[in-house]
Amino acid sequence: MLQDNIATVQARINEALARRTEPKITGNTVTILAVTKNHPASVITDTLACGLTEIGENRVQEAMHKQAVLPAGGHWHLIGHLQTNKAKHAVEHFDMIESVDSLKILDHLEKAAVELGKMQDVLLQINEAGEEQKSGFAPEDFRAAIPELKNYPHIRVRGVMVIAQATDHVEETRPVFAAGYKDFVYLKEALKSDAVDTLSMGMTHDYWIAVEEGANEVRVGSALFGARDYSLKF
């Protein structure tokens, strides 16, 4: 059943790629990040067995509990807001941190990466929808932060992450994703770096729009695994 759900998501991604009206610098290959939050650890085993390698979790603690009971495997992405006091655990347990939303958190991640002798991959989260309660750099703060990134030698900025607003009219997300693509292009040109290669946009309710607008990573949970179980405690 998971295999069928993956095939369905992949087919919709392929259709969205075919609908693109212009080529995107993010390329024509879209990675499915399997968002396993609020599902038991066994779901990750099933996901890896189906051939997906990228695992998304939104809480450091939950990911640590799952990693403790699973054999090593998969690439782990943190997609939820990160507090400074969890920075070290995040660097220890995640291959990619997608939710970097301030220079302050970068200070803490840099320090942790030095201590752990690691080069930490990150994405910069941008609040393109301008929602007050959402985290992410405001678009103007994102652009102002780019010249500061050279101060973090143990942080490798791989791209941009965007969450669209929740809406009953999915077309309303299109300008948000288009803005994310523009900011990704701006970042890549500003840093002149081949390492900038990931534009993470789109979830179960809007991932095909995100792909049309240039996403090359989509973060999908419910479409693969069904409803989350919020009674699970980690």
Ligand SMILES: *Cc1c(COP(=O)(O)O)cnc(C)c1O
């Ligand atoms: C939970 C979550 C997702 C996946 O949500 P679905 O609607 O289940 O696909 C994607 N991105 C982030 C940041 C999330 O927190």
